[in-house]
Amino acid sequence: FFFNDTATTEIYTEQIVGSVRCVQETGTWGVKKEILKEGIGELPQDGQQVHIHVFAKLEDGTVISSSVNENPFKFVLGRNEVTRGLEIGVRSMKVGENAIIYCEPQYGYGQKGFGKKVPSNAKLVYDIVLLATKIYEENHWEVQDPKRRELSSSLRVQGLSLIH
Numbered sequence: 276f277f278f279n280d281t282a283t284t285e286i287y288t289e290q291i292v293g294s295v296r297c298v299q300e301t302g303t304w305g306v307k308k309e310i311l312k313e314g315i316g317e318l319p320q321d322g323q324q325v326h327i328h329v330f331a332k333l334e335d336g337t338v339i340s341s342s343v344n345e346n347p348f349k350f351v352l353g354r355n356e357v358t359r360g361l362e363i364g365v366r367s368m369k370v371g372e373n374a375i376i377y378c379e380p381q382y383g384y385g386q387k388g389f390g391k392k393v394p395s396n397a398k399l400v401y402d403i404v405l406l407a408t409k410i411y412e413e414n415h416w417e418v419q420d421p422k423r424r425e426l427s428s429s430l431r432v433q434g435l436s437l438i439h
Contacts, residue, residue: 306363307377314372314405321353324411325365327403334377334398339389351411355425358383361401368405376401 319325326347331339342348350356352366360378368374376399380386383399393399 305379305382306360308364308367309375309377310372311375312371312373314369316370318369319352319366319405319408322351322411323408324349324351325405326407326409327365327405329361329404330402332400333393334400337392339392339399347406358399360399361403364401364403365405368403370405370407373402373404376403 326349328342329348330341330343333339352362355362358378360376360382363382364374364376364378378399378401380396380398383397384393386395388395388397
């Protein structure tokens with residue numbers, strides 16, 4: 276199977292190994308997906324806002340964050356608002372699907388880690404349910420310039436790391 280991650284304009288190869296789908300990029304199997312419950316409908320596309328419940332943890336089981344029992348987590352595909360592994364995983368899901376996404380460090384927070392919760396070169400595990408997708412409507416308060424949006428996002432991450 277092939278699908279295009281247009282946020283990075285690269286093609287990924289998907290292979291099924293038992294019940295686990297593995298995503299390969301440049302010769303490494305960096306993202307693996309285990310489907311717990313099949314979904315229905317079409318795959319989400321760039322520019323769509325996705326609503327998910329996500330339980331994120333390190334490979335050793337240390338909990339990073341959870342939207343379970345809270346409001347769904349929302350982000351827009353193709354805007355680099357989340358880790359590459361989470362984006363790739365959600366792109367391959369259908370509404371109602373529940374999957375476990377296993378990410379190598381380069382698909383998570385890499386060498387930098389994230390605050391005190393995610394150490395350098397940590398492998399991440401996401402338990403995700405794709406609840407809904409919708410066309411995202413921008414408002415005039417959002418940063419339109421890609422460079423300013425990237426800077427804004429970077430500053431947001433730095434700020435969040437200070438409080439966690």
